[in-house]
Amino acid sequence: MVQYKRLIKKGEKLRLSVKEEGGSGANVVAVSGGGYSKTTKQKILFIIFLSLLSCCYIFSFSSFSLLDAFSREVKGFGPYELFIAPLCSGTSNGTICCDRTGFRSDVCIMKGDVRTHSASSSVFLFTSLKNKTTITEKIKPYTRKWETSVMQTVQQLNLVYRDEKNNSLVSVDEHNNNICDVFYNVPAVFFSTGGYTGNVYHEFNDGIIPLFITSHHFNKKVVFVIVEYHSWWVMKYGDIVSQLSDYPPVDFNGDKRTHCFKEAIVGLKIHDELTVDSSLMLRNKTILDFRNVLDQAYWPRIRGLIQEEELEAANKTAKRVQEDGFKKPKLVILSRNGSREILNEGLLVALAEEIGFIVYVLRPDKTTELAKIYKCLNSSDVMIGVHGAAMTHFLFMKPKTVFIQIIPIGTEWAAETYYGKPAKKMRLKYIGYKIKPKESSLYDEYGKDDPIIRDPKSFTQKGWDYTKKIYLERQNVKLDLKKFRKPLSRAYDFSMKRIGPVYSSHKPDVTN
Secondary structure (H helix, E strand, O other), rough: OEEEEEEEEEEEEEEEEEEEEOOOOOEEEEEEOHHHHHHHHHHHHHHHHHHHHHHHHHHHHHHHHHHHHHHHHHHOOOOOOOHHOOHHOOOOOOOEEEEOOOOOOEEEEEEEEEEEEEHOOOEEEEEOOOOOOOEEOOOOOOOOOOHHHHOOOOOOOOEEEEEOOOOOOOOOOOOOOOOOEEEOOOEEEEEEEEOOOOOHHHHHHHHHHHHHHHHHOOOOOOOEEEOOOOHHHHHHHHHHHHHOOOOOOEOEEEEEEEEEEEEEEEEEOEOOEEOOOOOHHHHOOOOHHHHHHHHHHHHHHHHHHHHHHHHHHHHHHHOOOOOEEOOOEEEOOOOEOOOOOEHHHHHHHHHHHHOEEEEEEEEEOOOHHHHHHHHHHOOEEEEEEEEOOHHHHHHHOOOEEEEEEEEEOOOOOHHHHHHHHHHHOOOEEEEEOOOHHEEEHHHHEEEHOOOHHOOHHHHHOOHHHHHHHHHHOOOOOOOOOOEEEEEEEHHHHHHHHOOOOOOOOOOOOOOO
């Protein structure tokens, strides 16, 4: 069979015939009139033109889609659900969607006319109920959902659909006939500061870092609604919170007004212990990005503290910092009292100074201003401490500095999981120093043959209560300083290579 098509080129008529050879499946192209080369070129040009036209159309469509997606992301309505609540990715307006697949926390997304109703511990979504389920979603917005005992103490929120035509459950302001007492043109994030709040590890791990993970993509255009609100928590972490939101936090239970939003995330996303997984973050944010938030939060206060101390410490610091033309590295010991105390701390200070460190002993308590702790550790080269919640402060260290964690017997797993691994992810030089039985106060109490000393795993495997009562609450440390000199010297050498020599202005010129 022969098919004919016409190609027009500047008034010249060319006939292109396509012969299909039966059975062989091969196609033979025969060209008559106008010459073989011109026709072939014309056909190629025509095909290229059609291809370019198609590409332009596709690119135009894709460009608008990408621009639209970028615009939505900047405004805070980008495809964050994929990272925060994957099962709710692409949640449509007027919908409540809950992703309960996470081991550590549940996260719900509400889009549309969202309103608080604290009297009933509810958050309403007003929408058309046509073709919608009226099932109430229940969620405890705290990040330790696998721990039944602590979750029983966390307040539950009810996420409820309400018919947009029936506003009877929400009070109306008589003055302006406005359903909402406070309306925000930005999204909300609901979370609890209950649970283990009061312990610095849990405050960062269960609250502050998940808050960063969940809200950073809003670029501060977000309101935090706090369930089980504590004024001291807001005061303690206000500097950090202000770096994540331009709005004052809302006390869900204490503020009885109706707060209205066009979107809400209920619950916080958490990745792992004291860390941020870049593969699960929009724009591939890491724990270092979180640390940058800490820098921005505390620098104004630190600058003030520096100015206050400058006159008093100038001469003393100048004498201590430089010796033989070299800057001395700064070592901070996080001191403990009561349990896991370093019983020979004074001798440890003397050893560190002998090696070449400037030594500061830091004894923070619940009333110590975080900015002061941050200032001390942010300017240090080495931090030493015995395993415990205070080790959370490694987050205040600069990358490439040294963190030495003293690990009492029976705490090896917890020390590595909660602080060792996260410290490495933050690019610290981590040194875990596992004490020998003779360095533990439990050795003197029980003797070398007792299972508590000889086989700690047989007790720690029984559960957290055994570990806590025996190895955390009743154990102190007396360091073998001859043995501890080795990691201390390693830390000194590492720090000196990092900071390099700083020659004093009065040192004579020895060059030839």
